[in-house]
Amino acid sequence: MNIRRAGILIVLSGLIYSCSTKLNIDAPYKETTIVYGLLDQTDTATYIKINKAYLGVGNALTMAGIYDSVNYTNVLTVQLQQVNLLTGNLVKTITLSRDSSIPKPSGLFSSPAQILYKTKAPLDSSCQYNLVIVN
Numbered sequence: 001m002n003i004r005r006a007g008i009l010i011v012l013s014g015l016i017y018s019c020s021t022k023l024n025i026d027a028p029y030k031e032t033t034i035v036y037g038l039l040d041q042t043d044t045a046t047y048i049k050i051n052k053a054y055l056g057v058g059n060a061l062t063m064a065g066i067y068d069s070v071n072y073t074n075v076l077t078v079q080l081q082q083v084n085l086l087t088g089n090l091v092k093t094i095t096l097s098r099d100s101s102i103p104k105p106s107g108l109f110s111s112p113a114q115i116l117y118k119t120k121a122p123l124d125s126s127c128q129y130n131l132v133i134v135n
Contacts (some may be wrong), residue, residue: 041123067110077134078117
């Protein structure tokens, strides 16, 4: 019986000492898109702000101030698909244009340039709009 207990103690001690206490909180990079926008049919223009989430080794506050950490530097294809609520049919597709004319106030995130996507096409409150973003 003592040999059996000794064997169990050896196995348990091997398991305890072979465990690692290192924790890697950074996952492999995965592009994540973040969208801000408000569709208001009474407004003369519609703006959609598209950013990307960021994660890296180092200070996150420092990374927030780096332009290409939070912005897509390439031109995205951004469209609003207008869908008739009664029939579910696509009425039309509105393509938004890239706009950097509105400066971003200074702060934590990179400034003064910001990229927005804009359309002056009128919106219909009786329709549903699907946002399509292609990178």
